[in-house]
Amino acid sequence: MTDRVAAAADPAPAAAESRAEVDVRPARAVLRADRRRSAVGFSMALPPVLLIMLFVGLPVVLAIGFSLGMTGGLNSVAAAIGQDVYEAEGLVTFDAYRQLFADPRFTRDLAATVLVTVATTLITLGLAIGIAVHLRLRGGWAGTLLSSLGVVPLFVPVVIASWAILTFYSGDGFLRSVFAQLGLEGPTFGFTVPGVIIASVWVNLPFALLMASSGMQGVPDALIDAARDAGASTLTIVARVLAPLAGIPLVIAATFTAIGVLGQFTVPYFTGPNAPQQLGVDISKYFQAFNRPQQAAAIAVVVFLVASGVAALYVWANFRSAKDEGRV
């Protein structure tokens, strides 16, 4: 098995060997053929690499440079049009960041964004694990119904969903109407931070649920039965057997949810309050309405830094799963 993997990973020696057996050409020709083949391989990979470098890499580098006060070259138009643009005297300047962090509005919005991200991730994971465990241990129509309902948001566009959630929880929405029928005063979640969390959970549940349930379906019955025979309670089985064995899909679900919520725009734009606002909306406001492209780029870099912290977790999980399977 390992041999075959090694051979697949590095076909060149094997190919060279087979050629050596039927050696009709001099060594230099073989070498040239190899070189040509690697050139072909490289050129095959070139279009997507070029595309990513041009459309993703270059703008990212430009934006980071712009936020640090590099206003020349391709940034000169944005710098000429924008207001409050700081230009680096030497190599870089952190003035744009200094201005941002001196503004209580930004620190407030950053805190709100982190709060919404953490809360949404925890609630989403909790719901996904709950449904997946129910499906794995009990099954039955309730589990099937829950898991299929949980995937429905996947098929509803986020704009429509946000709007629907806003009208559901707004001052004259369904929730308050039901309360009013019973003579009670219901809560208004429209245009509030809890409203953003509710909508974010709704949008992100399907992916987490798919990851969690597929992870738990993969746990062999024998392990669960063995734990049960040894007298383990359901809670112990979940905590000691199911969750650890489905750990990697769960970490992946958590990181994807967190990164998605961190930079989201549509959900907070529709359902959120004017203050505190999520950073995704702030970036667009700074860029367009306030005409401050440099500050928008600086916020984007801050979001990127927070997201890379989460992404590190994802890389670690991937690495561990690769290690478990013996790939590394």
Added chain:
Amino acid sequence: MIWKRPLVVTAALSLAAAALTACGPVASTGSNAGDTEGGGDKTVTVFISGDTNVQDLWEKGIIPAYQKANPGVQVKTTIDLHGEHDQQTVAKLVTATKAGDDPGYDLVDGGFVIGAAAEADTLLQADPGKITGLADVPEATTRAGKGVGIPYRASSVLLAYDSTKIDSPPETLADLLTWIEQNPGKFAYNSPSTGGSGGAFVTTVLDSFLSEADQQALRTGYAKEVEAKWKPGFAKLKQLGKSMYQGGVYPNGNNQVLELLGSGEIQMAPVWSDQFITAQQNGVVPETVKYTQISNPSFTGSAAYLGIPKTSDNIDGAIDLVNFVLTPEGQKIIAEQISGYPVIDPGKLPPEVAERFADADPTALRPSYFSEVTSDMNNQWDQQVP
């Protein structure tokens, strides 16, 4: 031998990708639309920077009527929705003017016509000798076009109120602010960065604390030093926050405010005249919601201007189209299609149109701030008010 062909193919693909990059930004704003027709005297291209209602006005109202009256003439449109790329559009227009090239369109309908495009000297002088339709437009309205803008319709922000709940609406700004504080949760305006009706409310409150000279400075240029005097105005807006809808919710965009008004959640709000009348016709807002203008100061409003790029290939065609828009027939289309205020002398209008807009005097409109000042206002509002 066998290896060579894929090499060529992939190299060609890479080149194609590079070529795509080159034409991407051009195509995205669509300004090369006119290039293929360059020089054709029978085609006029209108560049629209605005909302879908303006697009409909041209595509479903003005253009079919104009083409019917002038068979053989082709009028096309290019739209930049909500004017999101105005800065880039102006930058390209300036470059085209400098190079003496056709910018790809012959007539511009957008806010930047009397702003950046006028300053950069890219547009043809609005000469009543050539543009004969201007003869019917009041002098003051044309003058606000900075010599290049051709006024063709107008709109202003009005105070809409639910007449079933409010018998006598406030008449001045001071009365309105008192009403808001006495009726918490029944008033809303959209955040100024998301729409002009909320922007007009904020501008009007800020202006009420400024001298006439300071207001004028903020309208005509980027008077950053005057902005410091906004402080009491923003403090007042902040103080009003708890009396707003849901104790401080500022909806996104003009339309959300209209919907709140229509559902009865709020009783009073600043609204755009044209959007409000259209919403009432659509049934979004019931007939019982009426509108009025406040005074001392009034809400802002302005005429919308057209501009003809100096280096356009078809200046004569554009002038002819403009003259058509300024005829009573053209003005009637504007009034019917988007409830825009006519700009020509009411005496020349069909009586039913003149009667409907009897109270709307485009010469008496109070203009809003200069574009950079508006960006600063949006930013400071976001910082200090919600």
